[in-house]
Amino acid sequence: MATVRRVAIIGGNRIPFARAGGPYRRAGNQDMLTAALDGLVARFGLQGELVGEFVAGAVLKHSRDFNLAREVVLGSRLDPRTPAHDVQMACATGLESVVSVANKIALGQLESGIAGGVDTTSDAPIALNDDLRRVLLRANHARTAAERIKALTGVRPRHLVPEIPRNAEPRTGLSMGEHAARTALAWEISREAQDEFTARSHQRLAAAYERGFFDDLLTPFQGLTRDQNLRPDSSVEKLAQLRPVFGRGEGATMTAGNSTPLSDGASTVLLASEEWAAQRRLPVLAYLGDVVPAAVDHVSGDEGLLMAPAYAVPRLLDRTGLELGDFDFYEIHEAFASQVLVTLKAWQDPEFCQQRLGRDKPLGEIDPAKLNVNGSSLAAGHPFAATGGRIVATLAKLLAEKGSGRGLISICAAGGQGLTAILERP
Numbered sequence: 001m002a003t004v005r006r007v008a009i010i011g012g013n014r015i016p017f018a019r020a021g022g023p024y025r026r027a028g029n030q031d032m033l034t035a036a037l038d039g040l041v042a043r044f045g046l047q048g049e050l051v052g053e054f055v056a057g058a059v060l061k062h063s064r065d066f067n068l069a070r071e072v073v074l075g076s077r078l079d080p081r082t083p084a085h086d087v088q089m090a091c092a093t094g095l096e097s098v099v100s101v102a103n104k105i106a107l108g109q110l111e112s113g114i115a116g117g118v119d120t121t122s123d124a125p126i127a128l129n130d131d132l133r134r135v136l137l138r139a140n141h142a143r144t145a146a147e148r149i150k151a152l153t154g155v156r157p158r159h160l161v162p163e164i165p166r167n168a169e170p171r172t173g174l175s176m177g178e179h180a181a182r183t184a185l186a187w188e189i190s191r192e193a194q195d196e197f198t199a200r201s202h203q204r205l206a207a208a209y210e211r212g213f214f215d216d217l218l219t220p221f222q223g224l225t226r227d228q229n230l231r232p233d234s235s236v237e238k239l240a241q242l243r244p245v246f247g248r249g250e251g252a253t254m255t256a257g258n259s260t261p262l263s264d265g266a267s268t269v270l271l272a273s274e275e276w277a278a279q280r281r282l283p284v285l286a287y288l289g290d291v292v293p294a295a296v297d298h299v300s301g302d303e304g305l306l307m308a309p310a311y312a313v314p315r316l317l318d319r320t321g322l323e324l325g326d327f328d329f330y331e332i333h334e335a336f337a338s339q340v341l342v343t344l345k346a347w348q349d350p351e352f353c354q355q356r357l358g359r360d361k362p363l364g365e366i367d368p369a370k371l372n373v374n375g376s377s378l379a380a381g382h383p384f385a386a387t388g389g390r391i392v393a394t395l396a397k398l399l400a401e402k403g404s405g406r407g408l409i410s411i412c413a414a415g416g417q418g419l420t421a422i423l424e425r426p
């Protein structure tokens with residue numbers, strides 16, 4: 001029977017995040033994830049080493065990248081015999097990769113592993129439409145030239161319309177932004193509150209760069225040394241001038257400023273057993289604690305698409321015997337400013353907490369001074385699968401800087417899902 005061991009977070013590395021169509025527009029998922037991985041390998045002296053496993057994923061993937069993680073290992077400076085596989089949990093992919101590696105380390109199946117995530121909206125996969133694909137498959141299976149020609153004569157002009165990936169929920173047809181706009185309206189989240197929250201994210205990320213926080217968490221890539229979306233001068237006044245892009249009429253409050261931009265980027269995290277870290281004299285930043293996923297029914301139910309973390313966090317607290325206030329840092333992924341504000345409001349709302357969470361009193365408030373202290377996705381950008389690794393590395397380093405403490409991670413994801421986790425440093 002396996003015993004459960006503590007899982008150490010040794011460090012992280014990412015490339016700066018770029019805006020879609022920006023400096024990484026000619027880079028694919030493999031290029032970006034390889035750069036993030038090689039930066040990590042160089043930082044921790046792992047060149048030529050066989051790491052237990054590399055687990056990573058991308059939300060938008062080309063069909064040729066059916067096992068993207070393995071291809072990245074083969075193109076990296078790790079020992080090519082390092083096993084690797086992909087995971088996919090939409091915007092929670094990066095954190096799910098961390099959990100996947102960590103669970104194997106905890107059970108003694110691995111001594112070390114690297115988790116990662118990457119996404120590019122600049123190089124999104126465009127597919128052939130279904131009808132053309134079927135014609136081509138028929139032609140490919142033909143036994144004679146005549147059969148092949150016969151199959152190909154079935155091609156019609158309408159077959160040439162490609163399948164372009166949309167940033168939309170398959171079962172509702174609505175974009176994430178439209179879903180979030182409905183939730184923001186239902187919870188009466190004001191434009192001013194969203195813009196204030198956004199400005200703070202930019203100011204905090206800028207301050208973190210200024211004090212060198214990211215110096216050992218980031219490898220420059222293709223001329224970019226900082227997240228391209230970061231606007232240190234982002235002010236409530238400037239943000240107030242932007243026109244709404246999601247929702248309609250008077251109640252439309254979400255803009256290009258208080259929503260995450262479509263982005264390109266990659267991140268990685270090194271995890272290990274304490275023994276492995278000690279053998280290599282690698283300091284431990286923090287340990288991964290409990291993890292809880294959740295999902296909501298955003299299709300036939302009346303719950304908001306991005307509300308799953310509002311359910312996952314209370315379960316995490318119940319299981320660990322903690323209160324919402326028992327954390328030194330809170331890292332809540334900023335898909336949209338409104339979404340973070342809705343989640344915080346829901347945890348303070350007696351009706352939501354009683355009727356949806358089955359609690360006799362509200363979960364409580366979070367001290368804003370402890371929330372996303374180095375900014376988050378609104379300022380950094382959000383290359384979907386890369387966000388989890390960015391957040392884990394940031395929080396682990398914050399805990400190491402503080403010396404001891406506990407941090408909460410909450411990430412909402414497409415498909416009505418969410419993933420939450422605790423990091424701690426005794």
Ligand SMILES: CC(=O)SCCNC(=O)CCNC(=O)[C@H](O)C(C)(C)COP(=O)(O)OP(=O)(O)OC[C@H]1O[C@@H](n2cnc3c(N)ncnc32)[C@H](O)[C@@H]1OP(=O)(O)O
Pocket residue numbers: 091167176177231234235238239242245255256257258259260261262306334335336382412413414
């Ligand atoms: C679980 C999850 O994470 S769900 C979230 C998943 N992610 C998404 O859904 C992505 C959502 N975002 C998007 O779809 C797009 O980024 C949009 C629709 C919001 C905006 O797209 P675009 O219109 O191309 O944005 P663009 O970058 O051109 O910005 C529009 C304007 O706002 C301005 N702007 C953007 N951010 C800021 C800012 N922080 N401060 C000041 N101005 C800003 C830009 O300068 C631009 O101004 P201009 O028109 O004068 O040039």
